[in-house]
Amino acid sequence: MSRRRQIYEGKAKILYEGPEPGTIIQYFKDDATAFNAQKKGTINGKGVLNNRISEHIFTLLGQIGIPTHFIRRLNMREQLVRQVEIIPVEVVVRNVAAGSISKRLGIEEGTPLPRTILEYYYKDDALGDPMITDEHIACFGWATQEEMHDVADMAIRINDFMCGLFAGVGIRLIDFKLEFGRLWDGDYSRIILADEISPDGCRLWDSTTNEKLDKDRFRRDLGGEVEAYQEVARRFGLLPEGSVSTVLDLDEHRKARGKKDS
Numbered sequence: 001m002s003r004r005r006q007i008y009e010g011k012a013k014i015l016y017e018g019p020e021p022g023t024i025i026q027y028f029k030d031d032a033t034a035f036n037a038q039k040k041g042t043i044n045g046k047g048v049l050n051n052r053i054s055e056h057i058f059t060l061l062g063q064i065g066i067p068t069h070f071i072r073r074l075n076m077r078e079q080l081v082r083q084v085e086i087i088p089v090e091v092v093v094r095n096v097a098a099g100s101i102s103k104r105l106g107i108e109e110g111t112p113l114p115r116t117i118l119e120y121y122y123k124d125d126a127l128g129d130p131m132i133t134d135e136h137i138a139c140f141g142w143a144t145q146e147e148m149h150d151v152a153d154m155a156i157r158i159n160d161f162m163c164g165l166f167a168g169v170g171i172r173l174i175d176f177k178l179e180f181g182r183l184w185d186g187d188y189s190r191i192i193l194a195d196e197i198s199p200d201g202c203r204l205w206d207s208t209t210n211e212k213l214d215k216d217r218f219r220r221d222l223g224g225e226v227e228a229y230q231e232v233a234r235r236f237g238l239l240p241e242g243s244v245s246t247v248l249d250l251d252e253h254r255k256a257r258g259k260k261d262s
Contacts, residue, residue, distance in 0.1 A: 012050070012200055024083045025074065028054075028196075034219040041218060048076045049229045050198035052238045055079060057162070057197045064161055066154060067192040069181065084181025084194050087143050090121040090129060091151060093159045094175040098203050099216075101175075110210065118155055123179075150191040151180050158193070166204065169235035171213060174203035199229050 004017040004025065011033045016025040028047035033040050051073060058070035069081040094117040097107040101117075120137065121129045137143050143151070155178055166173045179195035195201075199214040206213060212220075213228040233239050 012047075013196070018080060018083065022083050023071065024069075024081050025078050026081050026196075027078050032200075032215065032218050032225070034215065039219070043218060043225045043229065045226060046200070046229055049233050049238075050196060050200055051077055051079060053198045053229075053233055053236065054196040056236055056238060057165070058193070060165065061158060061161065061193065064157075066158060066161075067183075067190065069183070069192055069194045081194070082183060082192070084183050084192060085189070086123075086179060086181045086194060087147070087151070087191075088123040089132070089137060089142055089151075089180075090123055091155050091178040091180070092119040092121065092175060093117075093155050093178065094119065095159070095163065096172065096174040096203075098174045110205075116156065116159055118152060147182075147191050154180070154191070154193065162197075167207065170207045171232070171235065172205045172207050172210075174205055176202035199232055204232060 004019070006014060006016055007024065008015040012029055012031060014027040014029065016027065018024045028051045030042050030044055030046045031040070032043045032046065055070065055073045058068045062068055062070065069084050071080040071082060073079045094101060094113060097105075097111040097113060098109045101107065101119075102109045102111075120132050120134070122132045122136070122142070123129060134145075134148060137148060138145060158178065159173070159176075162176070163173050176197065178193065178197070178201075180191050181194040182189040183192050202214055203216060204213040205211065211228075212222065213232050215225070217223065217225045217228050230239060
């Protein structure tokens with residue numbers, strides 16, 4: 001497919017004009033950022049892995065009735081999606097204390113939360129994506145109350161499904177980020193899931209060892225980012241068997257890193 005007009009470039013993806021009205025081509029980059037892009041780097045092959053992992057999860061979510069923007073994967077790095085009007089609110093779903101909630105509330109990382117928590121953040125890089133409440137969303141008209149009810153209901157359904165999905169391959173779903181958009185049909189719109197779901201926006205810990213299989217390996221300079229992303233793809237059966245020997249062995253990674261650091 002010939003490359004079309006670029007519409008937008010973000011931290012991890014580039015959006016291009018789609019082949020038909022109402023469609024977008026979503027290209028997954030290898031670029032990695034953390035701390036609101038204060039830390040930048042590259043994880044070789046990340047875009048390919050995230051494309052496959054997100055395709056897999058979005059396809060399964062569609063099968064249980066979650067409306068999404070995903071149409072089909074086009075190639076190793078691109079997928080065709082529906083064009084939506086993104087709601088400027090990131091939804092973070094938390095099952096276990098980690099990251100910012102541990103720092104804010106002094107809860108030890110790894111502590112299971114008494115119940116799943118939904119947090120909302122205003123999508124604005126210049127402001128550092130500040131945490132907001134339902135009152136802010138309603139006051140500034142970022143979404144209607146009815147739309148936010150749909151968002152919350154879908155987020156909980158997605159979490160229930162994904163917890164089981166990841167548990168089935170030996171991974172704990174600690175927390176994850178979701179984005180939603182309005183799909184317009186004339187004057188009428190409905191809320192659907194957009195963006196991506198991948199190790200870039202999820203905290204994923206091995207169920208047995210608690211090893212991190214997500215972008216925290218980049219954020220915290222743990223190394224082994226490529227192997228971690230590959231391991232998630234491998235457990236979902238998304239890597240050919242011949243490549244299994246190249247995936248995650250974090251014990252070996254730590255030993256090698258120790259020798260290099262000494």
